[in-house]
Amino acid sequence: MNVFVTCKFCPDLDRMKQSDFVVQEEMGVDTHFLPNILNCYDESSLELSLRFGETVKNLEKTAFTIGPKTSEQVLDSLLALGFEHAVRVATEYDVRFRPETIAATICNYLHDHPQDLLVLGREAPLGNNAATAQLVASYLNLPLISAVVDFSYRDESSISVTFQHEGSLYRQEVSLPCVFSMENATISKLRMPTLRQRMKAKNCTIEYAQLEQKDSSLFPLPIAMRIPNRRRLSSISQKKGKDAVYELFEKDLKKRLEEV
Amino acid sequence: MRLLFVLQIGKNDTVQKVRKQQRALAGLATEFSCDFDTVIVCDATCFEETSFIGDVFILGIKILNPKTIAGEIVRFLKDKPYQGILIGEDTFANDIAVLLAYEKQLQCITNVIDLQRIGNSFTFTRFAYSNNIYVDFQVRKPFVVSVRTLSSSKTKVEGIRGNYTYLESKTNTDAIRGQEIVLSNDEIVQKEVLFACGMGIRKREDIQKIRTFAQTHGFSFGVTRPVAMRGWASISEIIGVSGTIFSPKICVTIGVSGSAAFYVGIENSECIVTINTDESATIISQSDRVIIDSYENVLDHLLTQFSQTTHE
Numbered sequence: 001m002n003v004f005v006t007c008k009f010c011p012d013l014d015r016m017k018q019s020d021f022v023v024q025e026e027m028g029v030d031t032h033f034l035p036n037i038l039n040c041y042d043e044s045s046l047e048l049s050l051r052f053g054e055t056v057k058n059l060e061k062t063a064f065t066i067g068p069k070t071s072e073q074v075l076d077s078l079l080a081l082g083f084e085h086a087v088r089v090a091t092e093y094d095v096r097f098r099p100e101t102i103a104a105t106i107c108n109y110l111h112d113h114p115q116d117l118l119v120l121g122r123e124a125p126l127g128n129n130a131a132t133a134q135l136v137a138s139y140l141n142l143p144l145i146s147a148v149v150d151f152s153y154r155d156e157s158s159i160s161v162t163f164q165h166e167g168s169l170y171r172q173e174v175s176l177p178c179v180f181s182m183e184n185a186t187i188s189k190l191r192m193p194t195l196r197q198r199m200k201a202k203n204c205t206i207e208y209a210q211l212e213q214k215d216s217s218l219f220p221l222p223i224a225m226r227i228p229n230r231r232r233l234s235s236i237s238q239k240k241g242k243d244a245v246y247e248l249f250e251k252d253l254k255k256r257l258e259e260v
Numbered sequence: 261m262r263l264l265f266v267l268q269i270g271k272n273d274t275v276q277k278v279r280k281q282q283r284a285l286a287g288l289a290t291e292f293s294c295d296f297d298t299v300i301v302c303d304a305t306c307f308e309e310t311s312f313i314g315d316v317f318i319l320g321i322k323i324l325n326p327k328t329i330a331g332e333i334v335r336f337l338k339d340k341p342y343q344g345i346l347i348g349e350d351t352f353a354n355d356i357a358v359l360l361a362y363e364k365q366l367q368c369i370t371n372v373i374d375l376q377r378i379g380n381s382f383t384f385t386r387f388a389y390s391n392n393i394y395v396d397f398q399v400r401k402p403f404v405v406s407v408r409t410l411s412s413s414k415t416k417v418e419g420i421r422g423n424y425t426y427l428e429s430k431t432n433t434d435a436i437r438g439q440e441i442v443l444s445n446d447e448i449v450q451k452e453v454l455f456a457c458g459m460g461i462r463k464r465e466d467i468q469k470i471r472t473f474a475q476t477h478g479f480s481f482g483v484t485r486p487v488a489m490r491g492w493a494s495i496s497e498i499i500g501v502s503g504t505i506f507s508p509k510i511c512v513t514i515g516v517s518g519s520a521a522f523y524v525g526i527e528n529s530e531c532i533v534t535i536n537t538d539e540s541a542t543i544i545s546q547s548d549r550v551i552i553d554s555y556e557n558v559l560d561h562l563l564t565q566f567s568q569t570t571h572e
Contacts, residue, residue: 014390014517016392018546040502125389127388128371128390130370131358131370134358135358138362143325144327146325146355158437164496165324167496168270168445171441172438173436175436175437178435184488184498219369220367222395224395227393227394228387228393228394232547235549236552237552240551240557245558246565251549257453257510260453
C-alpha cells in the first residue's frame with residue numbers, strides 16, 4: 001500500500017497584525033519577512049500518515065509540495081522521519097489563485113506514480129481556495145472523503161476513516177484508492193526527527209516534478225483585493241478588576257442581557 | 261434568471277436554522293431580480309414541510325458524502341436552466357460547489373461572504389491570506405458558489421408557501437461500505453452569549469471553569485485553535501474558520517490575541533467584550549468594550565455579574 005501526502009509551507013500570517021497588511025499593486029501582500037510554517041491541515045496529514053505507517057506493513061509514503069527551495073528543509077526532515085519519497089515542484093509562477101494548476105500538477109505526478117491513498121489539506125494560505133482535494137478527486141474519478149480527522153488501516157483494499165460534519169463525528173469504511181481532505185485532526189503536531197534519523201537519511205534525495213500549467217477556466221482570477229475594516233468602538237475601561245466589571249455591566253451589558 | 265439554492269439539514273441543525281438560510285438567500289435573489297428553487301439535502305424522515313418557501317426539492321440521503329450529494333444534484337440539474345447555484349453554509353459546502361463546478365463546467369468561488377450584481381455581471385467576495393484580505397472575483401454565468409456567514413439579507417421575503425417534491429437518491433455509493441456515528445455533538449445550538457477563551461488563559465482549570473459556567477447558564481463556549489491544539493479543549497470547540505462561526509448578541513473574549521482565522525468566528529457578534537493584558541493585541545481595536553487587566557483579577561467578578569444579571 002502507498003500513501004501520498006501534500007504539504008505546503010506558508011508564511012505564519014498570525015504573526016502579522018491587521019494594520020501591517022498592505023495590498024500591493026500586483027495584488028499581493030509582502031510576507032517575505034515572516035517565518036514559514038507548515039500549513040496546519042498538512043501537518044496533521046503528515047503525522048497521521050506516519051502513525052498509519054506504523055500499523056501497516058510496507059507502507060510507502062510520499063510527501064509532495066509545490067514551492068520554493070526553502071521548502072526542502074522540511075522535506076529533508078520528512079525523509080528523516082521515514083517518508084520514502086519527498087517531491088518538490090519548483091515554480092516561479094504565481095499559483096495562489098490557481099487550484100486547477102495545483103490539482104493538474106498533482107495528477108500529472110500521480111499518473112506516473114499511482115497511489116492508494118491521497119491525503120490533502122482542506123485549504124492553505126495564501127489563496128485559501130479550498131478546492132484542490134475536490135479537483136484531484138474529480139480529475140482522477142476517485143471517491144472523496146471530506147473533513148477527515150482520523151484514519152486507520154482496515155485491510156489491503158479499504159480504510160476506516162473518521163470525519164466531522166457540523167460538529168458530529170462519523171466513521172465510514174472506504175474502498176481504496178480514494179482522496180481525503182483533512183480538517184482539524186486531534187493529532188495536529190508533526191514529530192521532530194532525531195539526530196540519528198537525520199544521519200540515517202542523509203543520502204536520501206529530494207525528487208523533482210514539473211508544474212502542469214492549466215487555464216483557470218473554472219476558478220476566475222481576482223479582480224481586486226482590500227483590507228477588511230474590522231475596527232469597532234474599542235472603548236477601554238480606565239478601571240481594573242471588580243470596578244471595571246461593574247462599570248462594564250452598568251454602562252452596557254446589563255441592558256443587552258435584559259434584551260436577551 | 262433563475263437560481264438554485266442547495267441547503268443541508270445536518271444531524272444537529274434545526275429546521276429553523278436552514279429556513280433562516282433560505283430566507284436570507286431568497287432576499288438576495290429578490291435584490292438581484294432572480295427567481296429561485298431550493299434543494300434541501302437531509303435525512304428525509306425528519307423533514308418538516310411547513311417552514312420553507314418557493315419550489316422545494318427534498319433529497320433524502322443515507323450516506324453522508326459530498327461526492328454522493330454532488331452526484332445527486334448533477335442528476336437533478338439535467339435539462340434545468342439555472343444560471344447560478346448557491347450552496348448554503350455547511351461542512352461540505354465547498355466540496356459540493358467544486359465538485360459541481362467540475363461536473364457541469366461552471367465558474368466557481370468557495371467561501372463567499374458577499375455578493376453583488378451590477379447588470380449582467382456578478383462579483384463575489386471571499387477571504388484569502390488566512391482571512392486577512394478580502395478578494396473580489398468577477399464571475400460569468402452559469403456559476404456555483406458556496407456561501408459562508410450570510411445570516412440575513414436586507415430584503416425580507418415572506419408568505420410564499422413551499423411546494424414540495426421528494427427526490428429519490430440513486431447515486432452509487434459502492435466505495436463507501438458502511439457508516440456509523442461516533443460522536444454526536446448536540447451542544448452546537450448557538451446561544452445569545454458566547455465565551456471565547458484564548459492562550460492568555462494560563463490554567464486548564466480556568467478554561468474548564470468558564471466552560472462549566474457557560475454550559476450551566478445556557479451560554480455558548482469556544483476556544484481559539486491553539487487552545488484546542490494544546491489539548492485543553494476539544495476540536496469541536498474551536499471558534500473561527502476551522503471551527504464554528506458564531507453570531508451572538510454578546511461575545512466575551514478572554515486572553516485572545518485576535519488572529520484573523522479566529523476573528524471570523526465572532527465577527528458577526530453584536531457586542532464584543534475583551535479582557536486582555538496586552539493593550540496592543542489585535543483584538544483590542546476589534547472589540548466594543550475592553551478591560552485591560554489580568555483575567556485572574558476579573559474572571560470571578562465577571563461570572564458573578566453575568567450570573568446575577570441573568571437571574572434577575
